[in-house]
Amino acid sequence: MKILVCISKTPDTTAKIAFTANNTKFVAEGVQWIINPYDEWYALVRAIELKEAGTATIIHLVTVGLPDCDPVIRKALALGGDEAIRVNAESHDSYYIASQIAEVAKQGGYDLIFTGKETIDYNGSSIGGMLAELLDIPYVSLAIKFNMEGNDAIVVREIEGGEETDKVPLPLVVSCQKGMAEQRIPNMKGIMGARSKPLKVVEPIDVTPLTSIASFDLPPAKAGVKLVSADQPEELVRLLHEEAKVI
Amino acid sequence: MSVLIFLDQADGQIRKSSLEAACYGAKVAEQLGVNAEGIVLGTVTDDLASLGKYGLRRVHSATTEVFNQLDGQLFTKAIADLATASGATVIVFSNNLSGKAVASRLSVRLKAGLVSGAVALPDTSNGFIVKKTVFSGKAFANVAINTEIKIILLNPNSYSITIGEGVAEVATFQTAPAPAKVQVIDVNKVVGEVPLTEAEIVVSGGRGLKGPENWALVTDLAKLLGAATACSRPVADIEWRPHHEHVGQTGITIAPNLYFAIGISGAIQHLAGVNRSKTIVVINKDPEAPFFKAADYGIVGDVFEVMPKIIDAVKKLKGVS
Numbered sequence: 001m002k003i004l005v006c007i008s009k010t011p012d013t014t015a016k017i018a019f020t021a022n023n024t025k026f027v028a029e030g031v032q033w034i035i036n037p038y039d040e041w042y043a044l045v046r047a048i049e050l051k052e053a054g055t056a057t058i059i060h061l062v063t064v065g066l067p068d069c070d071p072v073i074r075k076a077l078a079l080g081g082d083e084a085i086r087v088n089a090e091s092h093d094s095y096y097i098a099s100q101i102a103e104v105a106k107q108g109g110y111d112l113i114f115t116g117k118e119t120i121d122y123n124g125s126s127i128g129g130m131l132a133e134l135l136d137i138p139y140v141s142l143a144i145k146f147n148m149e150g151n152d153a154i155v156v157r158e159i160e161g162g163e164e165t166d167k168v169p170l171p172l173v174v175s176c177q178k179g180m181a182e183q184r185i186p187n188m189k190g191i192m193g194a195r196s197k198p199l200k201v202v203e204p205i206d207v208t209p210l211t212s213i214a215s216f217d218l219p220p221a222k223a224g225v226k227l228v229s230a231d232q233p234e235e236l237v238r239l240l241h242e243e244a245k246v247i
Numbered sequence: 248m249s250v251l252i253f254l255d256q257a258d259g260q261i262r263k264s265s266l267e268a269a270c271y272g273a274k275v276a277e278q279l280g281v282n283a284e285g286i287v288l289g290t291v292t293d294d295l296a297s298l299g300k301y302g303l304r305r306v307h308s309a310t311t312e313v314f315n316q317l318d319g320q321l322f323t324k325a326i327a328d329l330a331t332a333s334g335a336t337v338i339v340f341s342n343n344l345s346g347k348a349v350a351s352r353l354s355v356r357l358k359a360g361l362v363s364g365a366v367a368l369p370d371t372s373n374g375f376i377v378k379k380t381v382f383s384g385k386a387f388a389n390v391a392i393n394t395e396i397k398i399i400l401l402n403p404n405s406y407s408i409t410i411g412e413g414v415a416e417v418a419t420f421q422t423a424p425a426p427a428k429v430q431v432i433d434v435n436k437v438v439g440e441v442p443l444t445e446a447e448i449v450v451s452g453g454r455g456l457k458g459p460e461n462w463a464l465v466t467d468l469a470k471l472l473g474a475a476t477a478c479s480r481p482v483a484d485i486e487w488r489p490h491h492e493h494v495g496q497t498g499i500t501i502a503p504n505l506y507f508a509i510g511i512s513g514a515i516q517h518l519a520g521v522n523r524s525k526t527i528v529v530i531n532k533d534p535e536a537p538f539f540k541a542a543d544y545g546i547v548g549d550v551f552e553v554m555p556k557i558i559d560a561v562k563k564l565k566g567v568s
Contacts, residue, residue, distance in 0.1 A: 017385045129351025138428045141348045162436030168429045210360030210394045217387040230548025234560035244526045246505040
């Protein structure tokens with residue numbers, strides 16, 4: 001079984017979010033870039049576990065980005081995976097990215113494609129569904145458990161207010177979230193090994209993005225907390241009722 | 248031309264988040280000078296004609312058995328066919344789990360630009376620009392949709408439901424969906440609780456509560472307020488509370504009218520999941536807890552002393568003894 005894992009680079013969860021050029025550009029200076037946590041902790045690690053268990057034979061990683069993505073994809077290779085493919089393009093919108101990954105997927109003939117449930121920067125949650133539609137295959141979102149049973153995947157996924165277990169034939173796209181696997185830290189052997197793993201760079205196909213970001217805004221600053229004395233908690237209830245009018 | 252709103256159902260009833268999407272879609276239709284129409288897939292017990300009060304002129308319904316389970320591929324095809332037949336130029340979903348699963352596929356099928364996580368009506372003065380949350384709630388992006396058909400996923404609790412007069416025309420449509428490839432073999436739902444993403448008030452507990460045996464301080468208040476309950480990541484990790492209650496960067500993102508945080512310090516990853524809440528209340532004994540910086544109201548104090556008094560005061564307010 002061949003698995004393709006989609007990897008995206010995102011600013012670290014604690015990065016300061018600021019914009020420049022009339023609020024049209026994200027300030028990338030001084031930002032620490034990481035593998036999108038959902039791609040790393042859940043999608044990639046579960047794929048590695050499936051290979052360790054003998055269920056999967058080959059794991060490829062794919063990312064869409066310019067050469068500045070290479071350190072992040074090398075870091076992913078240090079965790080595991082046999083080779084990485086970088087589509088050499090600026091990322092544009094979800095449709096553009098999904099179309100590039102779909103092209104890689106068609107070339108590679110994968111049985112299973114894992115994505116994270118969303119990226120923590122754009123928060124689109126749309127790559128998985130788009131990719132599945134482009135490839136005309138099923139998509140199971142928000143998976144918390146994944147196993148194979150014969151030729152079918154058994155996937156436990158989150159639904160509103162609970163969980164659902166699905167049985168789905170391959171090929172399949174799965175978006176992964178907490179529960180799929182436990183976070184791992186690359187060891188020295190992995191880090192050394194990652195240097196010699198192939199990182200193939202392919203040129204993008206011609207795709208017109210469907211959307212574009214016109215500008216960014218920061219949320220208005222909070223007015224500051226109104227503190228109530230611990231001796232008078234009933235005053236807080238009064239404020240919530242009469243001033244904030246939320247209870 | 249029309250604005251088409253996907254009305255998602257839960258056990259035969261239209262979800263609250265979809266009613267928000269209906270009101271939002273009706274307003275977009277008004278902006279564009281066209282009609283708002285709804286689409287319901289599967290069997291619902293709600294009176295579809297009464298959805299007119301949310302601004303829908305017509306509701307399209309297909310009650311085919313197979314639609315009672317949400318299947319992304321089948322739903323996408325049905326919605327795409329109807330959107331094409333009815334000349335929809337804007338399609339609105341709630342940005343809930345079903346909306347996300349279907350809308351992304353639909354975007355590809357119709358070559359329609361999609362914005363998920365919308366928080367405001369589109370700006371149609373120059374193009375079609377939709378404001379959405381990015382960087383896990385730390386910023387907004389104004390996204391231009393450059394295609395003829397536009398898809399918007401509206402964040403729950405971002406647009407108020409307004410009820411007016413009106414009766415929708417109910418139109419049934421026939422489709423012959425292919426058998427579903429995804430076979431649902433088990434469903435395990437928590438019943439009788441307010442769904443976290445739709446709740447207007449959320450009461451949440453952290454490690455400051457010391458142990459699961461003290462959770463009555465959270466659940467009692469939640470019950471009095473008709474609120475959903477939530478927790479911080481460490482609390483879910485050490486299994487004091489179930490994982491589906493975990494809000495934060497790696498858990499569920501919520502935006503209730505009131506978020507009541509008890510004994511949660513407010514790490515940046517937790518804030519990412521709750522920072523769009525309209526009013527945030529923090530009870531914590533540590534005056535340096537970062538959560539106070541993001542809060543609207545707070546009490547620096549021992550949760551075990553403060554919370555029983557708050558619960559009593561709420562009981563008095565609600566006239567409960």
